[in-house]
Amino acid sequence: MKYLLTALSAIILIPSVTNAGHADFNHDIDVNVNGLVCDFCARALEKVFGTREEVNAISVDLNNHLVAIDLKEGANIDDEEITKLITDSGYNVVDITRHNENTDQKL
Amino acid sequence: MRFVFILLGVLLSALPTQARPVSYPGGWTFITTNDKDANATLIHYSPSAKYSIGWRHEYLRGPKAHADMIQMNNLVKRWNAPNSQANFYIKSGAGIAYEDGKTDPAAFTGFAIDWENRRYFTSYENKFFWADDVTKYAKHKARIGVTPYIGDYGDIHTWLMLQADYDAGAKDTFSLTPMVRFFKGSSLLEAGYNLDNAVMFNFIQRF
Numbered sequence: 001m002k003y004l005l006t007a008l009s010a011i012i013l014i015p016s017v018t019n020a021g022h023a024d025f026n027h028d029i030d031v032n033v034n035g036l037v038c039d040f041c042a043r044a045l046e047k048v049f050g051t052r053e054e055v056n057a058i059s060v061d062l063n064n065h066l067v068a069i070d071l072k073e074g075a076n077i078d079d080e081e082i083t084k085l086i087t088d089s090g091y092n093v094v095d096i097t098r099h100n101e102n103t104d105q106k107l
Numbered sequence: 108m109r110f111v112f113i114l115l116g117v118l119l120s121a122l123p124t125q126a127r128p129v130s131y132p133g134g135w136t137f138i139t140t141n142d143k144d145a146n147a148t149l150i151h152y153s154p155s156a157k158y159s160i161g162w163r164h165e166y167l168r169g170p171k172a173h174a175d176m177i178q179m180n181n182l183v184k185r186w187n188a189p190n191s192q193a194n195f196y197i198k199s200g201a202g203i204a205y206e207d208g209k210t211d212p213a214a215f216t217g218f219a220i221d222w223e224n225r226r227y228f229t230s231y232e233n234k235f236f237w238a239d240d241v242t243k244y245a246k247h248k249a250r251i252g253v254t255p256y257i258g259d260y261g262d263i264h265t266w267l268m269l270q271a272d273y274d275a276g277a278k279d280t281f282s283l284t285p286m287v288r289f290f291k292g293s294s295l296l297e298a299g300y301n302l303d304n305a306v307m308f309n310f311i312q313r314f
Contacts, residue, residue: 035186089156
């Protein structure tokens with residue numbers, strides 16, 4: 001029982017361990033999403049976007065309700081497709097912001 | 108014939124009304140739940156964004172019976188807000204139950220509703236199980252939970268929860284189970300200790 005309690009305490013007290021942080025993630029598109037409150041559930045977004053050839057990686061920011069999408073060099077994915085992928089994952093898209101070299105363009 | 112109609116009725120009542128996800132299209136999920144009443148394993152597949160279908164095996168401690176069923180979970184409605192999410196599901200199944208060489212048709216249905224934000228969680232679900240002469244029961248389960256810290260994406264998340272169970276036909280009609288939930292990535296684990304000295308252990312893995 002002592003070992004069980006020690007193990008449970010250690011797990012409970014472990015702080016952030018793996019998240020590199022949304023701000024550190026170099027990306028092309030930010031998607032503001034409603035319903036993004038559960039890490040376990042939001043894994044669906046990784047699975048769904050992971051099947052897309054245009055997408056290099058995504059990062060989820062639960063604090064700011066954002067999904068950051070990093071595209072492969074020269075690739076693009078339109079807003080309609082992004083909205084469909086996120087809606088099919090169980091969430092609602094609020095808005096999409098695209099970043100380029102000079103300006104941020106909100107669509 | 109009566110069983111066929113019951114089976115069709117249960118499955119048809121659980122068919123999705125819209126093409127939206129339960130988890131994500133093409134996703135597999137393994138679930139095992141173990142408590143004072145039963146050990147159960149469910150493996151399901153989400154062919155679309157709105158429902159999943161799978162195989163469920165259950166061992167019922169009371170009647171010492173087993174059940175094998177086809178189960179469907181349907182996301183009937185999801186409410187997404189900036190800082191919270193709520194869901195309404197219907198869970199149904201049909202198959203067979205068996206004990207001591209006797210086999211009977213079996214079916215169950217019930218609904219589940221939950222609400223959570225990043226700090227608090229609450230849920231309620233019921234289950235109405237029928238297996239002819241083997242067993243019948245109606246169970247209700249409610250949970251409240253709070254997380255001691257708000258983790259970021261990719262962290263180990265910890266929730267402290269209290270589960271209340273009510274079964275009018277059981278020996279212990281009402282029970283409380285303090286429990287802890289951990290999840291990280293696509294793995295979720297729950298462990299609890301019932302105030303009547305029964306252990307609860309649940310595990311979910313998504314693929």
